[in-house]
Each structure stands twice: as C-alpha cells, then as structure tokens.
Amino acid sequence: MTAYDDAVADRLQAVRDRIARAGGSDVDVLPVTKSFPIEACWAAYHAGCAAVGENYAQEVVAKFAAAPLPFAVHFIGQLQTNKVKMLAPVVSLYGAVDRVALVQELAKRAPGARVLVQVAAVAAEGESEVGKAGCALVDVPALVEAATAVGLRVEGLMAVGPTRGGPQAARATFRAVRALVSRLGLATCSMGMSEDLEVAVEEGTTQVRIGTALFGERPHLGSALR
Ligand SMILES: *Cc1c(COP(=O)(O)O)cnc(C)c1O
Numbered sequence: 742m743t744a745y746d747d748a749v750a751d752r753l754q755a756v757r758d759r760i761a762r763a764g765g766s767d768v769d770v771l772p773v774t775k776s777f778p779i780e781a782c783w784a785a786y787h788a789g790c791a792a793v794g795e796n797y798a799q800e801v802v803a804k805f806a807a808a809p810l811p812f813a814v815h816f817i818g819q820l821q822t823n824k825v826k827m828l829a830p831v832v833s834l835y836g837a838v839d840r841v842a843l844v845q846e847l848a849k850r851a852p853g854a855r856v857l858v859q860v861a862a863v864a865a866e867g868e869s870e871v872g873k874a875g876c877a878l879v880d881v882p883a884l885v886e887a888a889t890a891v892g893l894r895v896e897g898l899m900a901v902g903p904t905r906g907g908p909q910a911a912r913a914t915f916r917a918v919r920a921l922v923s924r925l926g927l928a929t930c931s932m933g934m935s936e937d938l939e940v941a942v943e944e945g946t947t948q949v950r951i952g953t954a955l956f957g958e959r960p961h962l963g964s965a966l967r
Pocket residue numbers: 773775796817818901934935936950951952953954
C-alpha cells in the first residue's frame with residue numbers, strides 16, 4: 742500500500758459515510774478512473790473495489806494493454822460502434838448502451854456481454870433531455886427487449902442527471918429510472934456521481950459512480966486518448 746493508496750482508501754470511506762448518512766445500505770461504489778493513471782485503478786482495487794469505470798476507448802486500450810487484470814473494467818462512456826471490437830478483450834460490462842445499432846454490434850463482437858441501458862436525463866419539465874446521451878424513457882423497454890433478444894445480459898439501467906440545475910435537478914431523472922428498473926424487474930440501478938450521490942441514494946440507487954470525490958480533479962486528457 743502506497744500513501745496514495747491510503748488517501749484513496751480514506752476518500753472511499755468518506756463516500757461510504759455519505760451514502761450511509763443519506764440512508765443507503767448495500768450501495769455499490771464504482772470508482773471512475775477515466776483520465777487518471779493506472780495507479781488510481783490499483784488504489785481502488787487495493788481499497789476493495791472489484792471494478793473500475795472508464796469512458797474513453799483509446800485510453801482503455803492504452804491503459805490496460807498488459808491484461809489480465811485482477812479487477813473488472815466497466816465501460817461507462819458514450820460508445821461508437823466501431824470501438825466495440827477493440828474494447829471487447831478488456832471490458833466486462835458496457836454501462837451506457839443507448840441504441841439498437843450498438844446492441845447489434847455488441848452481440849456480434851462481445852456475445853453475451855453484460856450491459857446497462859442508459860436512460861436520457863429528464864429535464865425539470867418532465868421531458869427527456871434532447872441531444873443528450875441515453876435512450877428516451879419511453880423507448881427503454883423496447884431497447885432492453887432488443888438487447889435481451891440478441892443474447893446480451895441486461896443487468897439494469899444507468900443515468901446521469903441533467904447538466905443544469907445542480908443535484909436536486911437530478912431527482913426527477915433518478916426517480917423515473919428507479920421506477921423503470923423496478924417495473925422491468927432488473928437488478929442494477931446505476932445513478933449518482935460525486936455531486937449528487939445523496940439524491941441518488943434517496944431515490945433508490947444500487948450503484949453510484951464516483952470519480953472526483955475519490956481521485957480529485959481530473960487531469961486533462963490529450964485528444965489522442967479519447
Ligand atoms: C465521469 C463520470 C462519472 C464520475 O463523475 P464524478 O463527478 O467525477 O464523480 C460518473 N459517471 C459517468 C458516466 C461519467 O462519465
């Protein structure tokens with residue numbers, strides 16, 4: 742254990758304390774290590790985390806080339822279909838599946854893969870945010886069905902709150918997503934990040950995805966790795 746490992750372990754405990762204070766029990770913490778060096782992944786692993794979340798395909802390939810790893814890599818970023826092939830050897834869960842074309846490519850290049858369907862944020866007016874990542878709420882059941890039909894294992898749904906309005910603005914999205922997870926009988930409800938994890942816990946998240954609160958401000962990542 743390095744001093745850095747200790748610092749990350751302390752921050753993880755602080756995140757767990759926040760979850761407990763918000764009334765959460767049994768909430769999984771996925772450390773989000775995008776744009777941090779691999780030491781961040783090791784620190785999370787040494788602190789007891791079984792998986793890390795990453796967003797950029799080139800970065801994943803560069804960072805984890807020396808597989809096998811003792812921890813799992815979840816790809817939680819927006820994913821172009823032409824990047825699936827290079828990710829398949831490393832990634833064990835695709836956490837932001839939002840369209841049929843991606844489902845089809847995953848079925849081909851990563852048969853049977855574990856996936857979460859990403860739900861587009863709901864703005865305060867109750868409409869899905871236009872032009873944002875994710876599948877509109879009303880279209881989610883059909884996408885889940887399409888993914889299941891081609892053999893993907895849909896474990897749940899994931900969402901990111903709207904860009905504007907702060908943590909409370911995420912509540913409408915989180916509530917709608919939680920209700921849909923329950924209605925569809927899925928296990929995983931991945932919602933809540935460093936800034937809004939309390940709201941997510943109050944609305945029944947099963948997994949928060951935490952970057953900044955564990956590792957600090959993200960360094961700028963060169964465009965070559967995105
Ligand atoms: C970067 C990212 C996170 C972590 O965000 P923080 O605010 O740093 O905790 C969570 N989820 C997704 C999809 C992300 O891209």
